[in-house]
Amino acid sequence: MSGAWQFYISTLLIYLGVDVMACWGLNLQFGYAGLVNFSFIIFQAAGAYTAAVLTLGRPTPADFQTYVGGAHWPFPLPFLAAAVAGALLAAGVGAIGLRRLRADYEAMVMLVVSLIATSVVTNATGLVNGANGLDLVPPPLLGVVHLGPLAYQWFYVGLTAALCLLVYLVVHRITGSPLGRSLRAMRENEPAAAALGRNVTQLRLAAFVVGGAIAGLSGAVLVQFLSAWSPGAWLYPETFVYFTAVIVGGSGNNLGAAVGALLVPVAFLEAVRFLPPFGPPGLIDAIQWIVIGLLAMVFLWFWPRGIVPERRRRFPRRIPSRSAADGPAR
Amino acid sequence: MGLILAAVGFGVITASILALAGVGFTLQFGVTNVLNLAFGSTMTAAAFVAYVVSQSAPLVVAVAAGGAFGAVFSVLVNRFVFMPFIHRGTRLFGMIIVTLSMGLVVQYSLQAIFGASFFSLPDIGGPTFHLGSFAITGPQVGILGLGLVAMACVHVLLRYTTLGKAMRATATNSDLARSCGIATDRVIDVAWAISGCLCGLAGVALALDVTAFTDTTGGDFLIPIIAVAVLGGVGQPYGAMLGALVVGVASEVAAAVISPDYKDAVAFVILILVLLVRPQGILAEVSGAKEVAS
Amino acid sequence: MRPRTRSLLAAATLACAGLAALDGAAAAAHRAPAAHPSRATLTVGEFNPFSGPDASFGPEMVGGCIPAVRLINLDGGVMGHPITCLVEDTRGDPADAVPAADKMMATVSNLVGVLGPSSDEALATVPLLNRGQVPMFVDTGQAAFDHSPYPYFWRITPADDVKGYALALWAHRAGYTRAAAVFGSDVGSQSDVPTLVKAFKQLGGHIVINQRIALDSTSYRTEVEKLVQARPQVIFTEVDPQTGATYLSELQQLHGLIPVIGTEVTLEAPWLKAVTGAIGAGAMARDFTGMQPYAPPSGPAWATFNGSLLHSSASVPQPRQWSQDPYSMTYYDGVNIMALAMLAARSTKPSRFNRDIPLVTEPGPGKVVVTSFAMGKAELAKGRRIQYVGAGGPIVFNRWHNSTGAFEAARLVGGQVKIIGEVTAAQIAQLSGH
Numbered sequence A: 001m002s003g004a005w006q007f008y009i010s011t012l013l014i015y016l017g018v019d020v021m022a023c024w025g026l027n028l029q030f031g032y033a034g035l036v037n038f039s040f041i042i043f044q045a046a047g048a049y050t051a052a053v054l055t056l057g058r059p060t061p062a063d064f065q066t067y068v069g070g071a072h073w074p075f076p077l078p079f080l081a082a083a084v085a086g087a088l089l090a091a092g093v094g095a096i097g098l099r100r101l102r103a104d105y106e107a108m109v110m111l112v113v114s115l116i117a118t119s120v121v122t123n124a125t126g127l128v129n130g131a132n133g134l135d136l137v138p139p140p141l142l143g144v145v146h147l148g149p150l151a152y153q154w155f156y157v158g159l160t161a162a163l164c165l166l167v168y169l170v171v172h173r174i175t176g177s178p179l180g181r182s183l184r185a186m187r188e189n190e191p192a193a194a195a196l197g198r199n200v201t202q203l204r205l206a207a208f209v210v211g212g213a214i215a216g217l218s219g220a221v222l223v224q225f226l227s228a229w230s231p232g233a234w235l236y237p238e239t240f241v242y243f244t245a246v247i248v249g250g251s252g253n254n255l256g257a258a259v260g261a262l263l264v265p266v267a268f269l270e271a272v273r274f275l276p277p278f279g280p281p282g283l284i285d286a287i288q289w290i291v292i293g294l295l296a297m298v299f300l301w302f303w304p305r306g307i308v309p310e311r312r313r314r315f316p317r318r319i320p321s322r323s324a325a326d327g328p329a330r
Numbered sequence B: 001m002g003l004i005l006a007a008v009g010f011g012v013i014t015a016s017i018l019a020l021a022g023v024g025f026t027l028q029f030g031v032t033n034v035l036n037l038a039f040g041s042t043m044t045a046a047a048f049v050a051y052v053v054s055q056s057a058p059l060v061v062a063v064a065a066g067g068a069f070g071a072v073f074s075v076l077v078n079r080f081v082f083m084p085f086i087h088r089g090t091r092l093f094g095m096i097i098v099t100l101s102m103g104l105v106v107q108y109s110l111q112a113i114f115g116a117s118f119f120s121l122p123d124i125g126g127p128t129f130h131l132g133s134f135a136i137t138g139p140q141v142g143i144l145g146l147g148l149v150a151m152a153c154v155h156v157l158l159r160y161t162t163l164g165k166a167m168r169a170t171a172t173n174s175d176l177a178r179s180c181g182i183a184t185d186r187v188i189d190v191a192w193a194i195s196g197c198l199c200g201l202a203g204v205a206l207a208l209d210v211t212a213f214t215d216t217t218g219g220d221f222l223i224p225i226i227a228v229a230v231l232g233g234v235g236q237p238y239g240a241m242l243g244a245l246v247v248g249v250a251s252e253v254a255a256a257v258i259s260p261d262y263k264d265a266v267a268f269v270i271l272i273l274v275l276l277v278r279p280q281g282i283l284a285e286v287s288g289a290k291e292v293a294s
Numbered sequence C: 001m002r003p004r005t006r007s008l009l010a011a012a013t014l015a016c017a018g019l020a021a022l023d024g025a026a027a028a029a030h031r032a033p034a035a036h037p038s039r040a041t042l043t044v045g046e047f048n049p050f051s052g053p054d055a056s057f058g059p060e061m062v063g064g065c066i067p068a069v070r071l072i073n074l075d076g077g078v079m080g081h082p083i084t085c086l087v088e089d090t091r092g093d094p095a096d097a098v099p100a101a102d103k104m105m106a107t108v109s110n111l112v113g114v115l116g117p118s119s120d121e122a123l124a125t126v127p128l129l130n131r132g133q134v135p136m137f138v139d140t141g142q143a144a145f146d147h148s149p150y151p152y153f154w155r156i157t158p159a160d161d162v163k164g165y166a167l168a169l170w171a172h173r174a175g176y177t178r179a180a181a182v183f184g185s186d187v188g189s190q191s192d193v194p195t196l197v198k199a200f201k202q203l204g205g206h207i208v209i210n211q212r213i214a215l216d217s218t219s220y221r222t223e224v225e226k227l228v229q230a231r232p233q234v235i236f237t238e239v240d241p242q243t244g245a246t247y248l249s250e251l252q253q254l255h256g257l258i259p260v261i262g263t264e265v266t267l268e269a270p271w272l273k274a275v276t277g278a279i280g281a282g283a284m285a286r287d288f289t290g291m292q293p294y295a296p297p298s299g300p301a302w303a304t305f306n307g308s309l310l311h312s313s314a315s316v317p318q319p320r321q322w323s324q325d326p327y328s329m330t331y332y333d334g335v336n337i338m339a340l341a342m343l344a345a346r347s348t349k350p351s352r353f354n355r356d357i358p359l360v361t362e363p364g365p366g367k368v369v370v371t372s373f374a375m376g377k378a379e380l381a382k383g384r385r386i387q388y389v390g391a392g393g394p395i396v397f398n399r400w401h402n403s404t405g406a407f408e409a410a411r412l413v414g415g416q417v418k419i420i421g422e423v424t425a426a427q428i429a430q431l432s433g434h
Helices: A003-032 A040-056 A077-097 A103-123 A149-175 A178-188 A190-195 A200-226 A236-249 A254-273 A283-302 B002-032 B039-054 B059-087 B092-114 B138-160 B162-172 B174-179 B184-210 B222-232 B237-257 B260-277 C008-031 C057-074 C094-107 C122-131 C160-173 C193-202 C221-229 C241-254 C269-279 C281-287 C300-310 C326-345 C350-356 C373-381 C425-432
Strands: B129-131 B134-136 C042-048 C083-089 C111-115 C136-138 C153-155 C178-184 C206-213 C234-238 C260-262 C288-293 C368-370 C386-388 C407-413 C416-423
Touching (some): A003 A040, A003 A178, A003 A254, A003 C094, A040 A077, A040 A103, A040 A236, A077 A200, A103 A236, A103 B092, A103 B260, A149 A178, A149 A200, A149 A254, A178 A190, A178 A200, A190 A200, A236 A254, A236 A283, A254 A283, A254 C094, A283 B092, B002 B039, B002 B134, B002 B138, B002 B184, B002 B222, B039 B059, B039 B184, B039 B222, B059 B092, B059 B184, B138 B162, B138 B184, B138 B237, B162 B174, B174 B184, B184 C241, B222 B260, B237 B260, B237 C221, B260 C206, B260 C221, C042 C057, C042 C094, C057 C083, C057 C373, C111 C326, C136 C326, C160 C234, C160 C288, C160 C407, C160 C416, C160 C425, C178 C193, C193 C206, C193 C425, C206 C221, C221 C241, C241 C269, C281 C288, C281 C407, C326 C350, C326 C373, C368 C373, C373 C386
Parallel strands (some): C042 C083, C042 C111, C111 C136, C178 C206, C178 C234, C260 C288
Antiparallel strands (some): C288 C407, C407 C416
């Protein structure tokens, strides 16, 4: 395999790792806890900006980019900080947004939060360099591992895979635990879960914060690879790509989310690049978004449970009840 | 001081567009319980319809065509997309994904058809009226008039007709309304039609106001609309009218007093403040247990 | 930036020589054999946004690349190799551009060079393309590349920070002393403001109001009111098309228009279309001036470019719109320069011909001035050394592979962009103290 092909394949693998992580984070919020977080992408962005600023060093007056703070933290601190940033932002947004609103209000609030974030970051240029974004973020451990560009790229694939594994262990641990059962119970019937003594507000916030942390980490992995990050990379429709991925793959289960990440943001969006150009400029892009929108609707109609459906959990029925037998009907 | 007074005047013009859109948004939401995130894109689509019509007809006809398109399109989308999903048991958070998908599909279809370019409705000209440092142009008088007339129509409809009463009843409790013999399905159709018509008119008014519009114009306007609806209390047309006035005037005054940079932030801040301080307008207790269903 | 002077005499001589050669070149193009079918096709990547907020960049590039490869192929290709342009959409952000660059380098065989990247993705992708040994003719104005260390990087568009000087000089020459700066809140627009303010003050003027405008609002009535109260004689601006249309039409309706001097962004087709639609063609012709990199639509190189462009309607929709676009001319020149460098190096491998790029552009004693690929090919075949002078004018790369020159002022008259004057590189250099 030629060097150029190896660069391409490894780039795709890194993107796959980032998208799988992000889908797991979203799945925890959406698939398990039933939170429609339309601002999901801003948590990835927060992680990316955090990791970037903490590796770029302090901005010099002669610099072409301006940002707040700046440091040269060694690996893995920027990644850790990114996850913390995602979690803190999620705690803040959750405290405002998750005020026991109806699910659709909540989604609307989150959408607004996403647009606000884009507007603030774009207009407050001193924060993280506005619309031009941050550039020249140094790659982690480059000075330590002493590898050529291609070998380093494969090294980064390994690093991404390791972080994916770590995230998987966390989400698996959560979803398989009593906490995961409580989340599902809350998703299915919130008043009932509350009546059984579950603190619904705390549960929702917990899922939101952990999802935010994972999104933040995925952002760090992406920005440390890309070396650049700007608002163009995290406009609100990007969240929608992840939602489509989780719906297509199968929400409420981690394998499904991973399959969705492989199919939608990686396979579908990459396949579009190979289309021969046709029509006026922007047409292919428009069609791509139309297809993403239709994909979400078609799956919600025909296969609402996705390609890898959530496992139906059967428990011995102690109390005969009608409603408990109805599985998740989405 | 003169500048602030002028800003208030300018705010009223923005408010008349916001009122058209906000009342349409809140009316349909109140009656049908579907939060329609495709609203902004539908506005843009109506503006494009008006643009196409205006190439061969007077502007008044184009404005009417935009309103008519909005009404027909909204009813059809509800009948053939939203309703079937609801009947299939799609829940609240499924529905919001459906409406957002619909919005993306509409917006990017417009981009695919017309290209990512800018379009202008014909200038209707007319004299500019001056009042101190406040000035109002012909098209703006038209927008203001359109807003006032539409609001008066909505008022008459809701207060003095049986249909209006039925709509208010359905908004309050659709099950109870049905038990009382109200044909809620028909009421819902009418609600979509009225909301769609207001949406279409707002789209055309917006296109006239910004003078050069593109496929994202309506979608960008969705936040102020949501802010207006939330501020007024969702499902409250009169609240939305008041909300439109507050948001419209506040953003212009902010541009005059603070900095033009923070103009859009006003709608955001109002929205967040309402959520923090007065969430009862949009609280879950009343309708939280009620799934989206008719 | 290294200043570059332009002697009128040299230009005139050049034009005469070029005109004489043009007929020969055009005739030769028709007689020449088609490219050798068995030789592999060379590809030039059009690496720019074709979607997203800067989707207007891509088509400008197509308007330069296609006319260039058309003429090269009519002339038998590069050493028998046909050459073609390939669209690679960066979608205007680094996160999409990086995999696009990797994909292009992996899947395109015989990738001999790219046009682009733009400011949206340059800092993230220039190192990748350089690593892949792909010569690139970028269209970013970022000051970060004023001292570029990348050997495969070439820039023949001016740096952003130079624009402010050009705007200030033009306003000064028109006799304005009170000016307003109305720039979008995006960084790209804001980066013009500091040099503009400094330069206008140096020239004895006064910026009476400096507005940072939130983009795409529904109205700017209040901003316009503030502007009018500051009583400027002229408005400097760079905002996106929708904002420009809304702002200027409200100014026109409320108080009447004041003269506007815009950056090259305001001379791009979407801006002209949106603002003309909003304020009318008459007002546009009377009150609007745009400043863009000097690339006059005249002279033999431009005539060759334009002729080929107008014959490219099969691949370039509405080709006429790019006739006077300095960026399209720049891309056209970029392809020609690379092709001539291949001939000079007798190799289509970028690692071989990259260092010959300055050799075919810089002036020198005994060099023959050529204004098209065909001319250059003929002269090289005779064993002569050449200086390619492009549709966008002469090109002299400094040690950082930057070549920037003068600015020209243009107006929109009868729907056509008309050049009305020039700010020379020397004048800019004098003002900036470089």
